[in-house]
Amino acid sequence: xxxxxxxxxxxxxxxxxxxxxxxxxxxxxxxxxxxxxxxxxxxxxxxxxxxxxxxxxxxxxxxxxxxxxxxxxxxxxxxxxxxxxxxxxxxxxxxxxxxxxxxxxxxxxxxxxxxxxxxxxxxxxxxxxxxxxxxxxxxxxxxxxxxxxxxxxxxxxxxxxxxxxxxxxxxxxxxxxxxxxxxxxxxxxxxxxxxxxxxxxxxxxxxxxxxxxxxxxxxxxxxxxxxxxxxxxxxxxxxxxxxxxxxxxxxxxxxxxxxxxxxxxxxxxxxxxxxxxxxxxxxxxxxxxxxxxxxxxxxxxxxxxxxxxxxxxxxxxxx
Amino acid sequence: xxxxxxxxxxxxxxxxxxxxxxxxxxxxxxxxxxxxxxxxxxxxxxxxxxxxxxxxxxxxxxxxxxxxxxxxxxxxxxxxxxxxxxxxxxxxxxxxxxxxxxxxxxxxxxxxxxxxxxxxxxxxxxxxxxxxxxxxxxxxxxxxxxxxxxxxxxxxxxxxxxxxxxxxxxxxxxxxxxxxxxxxxxxxxxxxxxxxxxxxxxxxxxxxxxxxxxxxxxxxxxxxxxxxxxxxxxxxxxxxxxxxxxxxxxxxxxxxxxxxxxxxxxxxxxxxxxxxxxxxxxxxxxxxxxxxxxxxxxxxxxxxxxxxxxxxxxxxxxx
DNA sequence: TTGTACGCGTTATCAA
DNA sequence: TTGATAACGCGTACAA
Numbered sequence: 001x002x003x004x005x006x007x008x009x010x011x012x013x014x015x016x017x018x019x020x021x022x023x024x025x026x027x028x029x030x031x032x033x034x035x036x037x038x039x040x041x042x043x044x045x046x047x048x049x050x051x052x053x054x055x056x057x058x059x060x061x062x063x064x065x066x067x068x069x070x071x072x073x074x075x076x077x078x079x080x081x082x083x084x085x086x087x088x089x090x091x092x093x094x095x096x097x098x099x100x101x102x103x104x105x106x107x108x109x110x111x112x113x114x115x116x117x118x119x120x121x122x123x124x125x126x127x128x129x130x131x132x133x134x135x136x137x138x139x140x141x142x143x144x145x146x147x148x149x150x151x152x153x154x155x156x157x158x159x160x161x162x163x164x165x166x167x168x169x170x171x172x173x174x175x176x177x178x179x180x181x182x183x184x185x186x187x188x189x190x191x192x193x194x195x196x197x198x199x200x201x202x203x204x205x206x207x208x209x210x211x212x213x214x215x216x217x218x219x220x221x222x223x224x225x226x227x228x229x230x231x232x233x234x235x236x237x238x239x240x241x242x243x244x245x246x247x248x249x250x251x252x253x254x255x256x257x258x259x260x261x262x263x264x265x266x267x268x269x270x271x272x273x274x275x276x277x278x279x280x281x282x283x284x285x286x287x288x289x290x291x292x293x294x295x296x297x298x299x300x301x302x303x304x305x306x307x308x309x310x311x312x313x314x315x316x317x318x319x
Numbered sequence: 320x321x322x323x324x325x326x327x328x329x330x331x332x333x334x335x336x337x338x339x340x341x342x343x344x345x346x347x348x349x350x351x352x353x354x355x356x357x358x359x360x361x362x363x364x365x366x367x368x369x370x371x372x373x374x375x376x377x378x379x380x381x382x383x384x385x386x387x388x389x390x391x392x393x394x395x396x397x398x399x400x401x402x403x404x405x406x407x408x409x410x411x412x413x414x415x416x417x418x419x420x421x422x423x424x425x426x427x428x429x430x431x432x433x434x435x436x437x438x439x440x441x442x443x444x445x446x447x448x449x450x451x452x453x454x455x456x457x458x459x460x461x462x463x464x465x466x467x468x469x470x471x472x473x474x475x476x477x478x479x480x481x482x483x484x485x486x487x488x489x490x491x492x493x494x495x496x497x498x499x500x501x502x503x504x505x506x507x508x509x510x511x512x513x514x515x516x517x518x519x520x521x522x523x524x525x526x527x528x529x530x531x532x533x534x535x536x537x538x539x540x541x542x543x544x545x546x547x548x549x550x551x552x553x554x555x556x557x558x559x560x561x562x563x564x565x566x567x568x569x570x571x572x573x574x575x576x577x578x579x580x581x582x583x584x585x586x587x588x589x590x591x592x593x594x595x596x597x598x599x600x601x602x603x604x605x606x607x608x609x610x611x612x613x614x615x616x617x618x619x620x621x622x623x624x625x626x627x628x629x630x631x632x633x634x635x636x637x638x
Numbered sequence: 639t640t641g642t643a644c645g646c647g648t649t650a651t652c653a654a
Numbered sequence: 655t656t657g658a659t660a661a662c663g664c665g666t667a668c669a670a
Contacts, residue, residue: 003663014641019665027639049432050372051663054646070394078388082415094413096401113368220593255574274539322647333657346655370647373662
């Protein structure tokens with residue numbers, strides 16, 4: 001492997017000059033520059049990036065922590081991050097955690113060890129305090145509404161939009177409303193739960209714990225939900241479903257079982273993914289790709305900020 | 320940032336001894352070992368991985384090239400890779416190419432620059448020769464049937480399984496069979512096309528170019544296909560669809576349009592994803608996760624091998 | 639405009 | 655069992 005020293009020898013210049021040429025620094029004569037470039041060409045030289053990293057203390061590598069990359073929600077977030085990463089010439093290191101804390105710690109560890117410059121955590125299991133401990137080693141940004149901390153955040157106001165959707169259903173005549181969610185823990189889920197509780201309280205509705213169904217992630221989970229509500233004595237007449245995938249699975253399942261939508265069951269999905277448009281599902285649009293882009297920018301520049309992005313209800317045929 | 324030198328000073332030993340302790344090498348007394356460990360603890364020391372990389376010439380980073388990470392086919396492949404990566408303590412660097420060659424070259428570049436140890440290319444646009452040029456810099460493995468080269472491969476025999484599926488449809492009484500595919504280029508696509516041509520030749524069927532539909536990737540593309548065939552004078556009576564997602568989209572669309580499956584249109588999907596099971600879609604099972612695992616293993620150990628994994632037809636309700 | 643010399647943090651070699 | 659010291663390859667004060 002030829003290195004910068006070899007090049008210097010070949011071109012008859014110093015290593016500094018070689019380095020200058022390689023990094024487009026000023027103050028180097030056309031003549032020597034060409035000599036170096038020539039040497040690069042004939043020697044098939046390529047920088048050893050690790051040496052650059054060691055020398056500069058930076059890696060142009062950004063970590064991305066997410067539970068599953070095969071879920072459209074996170075895939076879209078990732079897409080936004082990846083777009084900006086391309087633009088800024090950053091590479092991404094993926095940490096697929098399956099919501100296990102140890103995998104999250106690995107990512108934080110890499111930040112500590114300077115293998116990545118910064119870290120985007122799309123969803124987490126570990127404590128906020130654990131994250132804060134690692135802040136001295138590089139920027140960490142989160143995708144949840146916890147303003148006023150030492151970490152930057154990009155988020156949508158899940159409390160507000162959840163409440164809005166619930167009110168919408170209520171004014172459409174529904175008073176038996178349930179909701180489906182991925183996991184019960186996590187900031188976003190807690191926000192939704194508290195919106196739900198505030199809603200039933202406001203309208204004096206009973207809080208039925210079986211109206212809240214968790215572990216809903218994928219298309220095929222929609223069937224599970226339909227089965228569940230069919231077994232209930234008084235099933236909900238409307239469901240807020242925090243993923244369009246699951247909502248689509250429910251719509252498909254309902255068609256198979258001849259359950260009429262929205263007459264027998266109204267459904268509001270989340271994200272406004274292509275599948276929702278195609279299946280004409282009423283949904284809450286979440287600007288996932290924009291959120292990804294924003295997360296990236298916060299992570300690169302490292303300045304502290306909290307940014308709320310808008311979500312909005314899109315009326316279609318399932319309510 | 321405290322470093323190994325500081326530790327040495329603190330513990331009253333040499334840097335060599337510190338390094339030995341840190342890497343669990345033998346020949347260090349219990350006493351000194353404890354002294355070092357103590358120093359590590361109180362100084363909150365963490366290795367600078369870049370220095371390790373520079374020194375060892377390795378990174379424990381593996382590159383993964385794929386067109387889109389939000390497609391279930393690649394997401395499953397990635398899942399298999401990620402599982403093994405976790406086991407072998409490797410991290411993954413993701414290159415989402417959108418099938419642009421320049422992004423692929425970036426990955427190869429990183430291999431050259433020693434930022435990654437090895438590279439898995441799940442699907443490519445660039446020439447095989449371009450890949451071979453980069454082979455001296457580290458193992459590169461491919462996910463396609465091009466045996467006998469200097470690169471390792473893991474693949475299923477798409478020619479064979481495609482032919483098998485076509486025969487299956489033929490013997491079910493279909494002689495107007497079409498197929499849907501992602502892109503037309505690429506080894507896998509060419510294999511399928513040649514299986515299709517051999518099939519129509521064998522049974523003396525006409526080759527109709529509009530029976531081959533490309534750009535079919537996602538659920539929502541299923542609708543596009545149905546629209547297309549509905550406009551044909553003599554639409555196909557059966558379709559091989561190289562993604563369960565698209566097949567699911569088609570089934571959904573057919574339900575909306577009251578097209579009876581399999582009577583008016585028979586469908587065979589690909590991959591055997593959960594959605595296929597749920598929607599009772601006949602499909603070709605591809606062991607994607609296993610393929611991912613295998614790709615990883617080939618990439619870490621760097622030995623040259625070509626491994627064919629089995630695919631099989633799963634009969635369900637759409638034929 | 640150019641070059642020398644050192645630092646980055648670690649591992650590996652070799653002598654003791 | 656230990657420790658000096660030389661790599662690893664690059665960037666950059668600082669001097670010229």
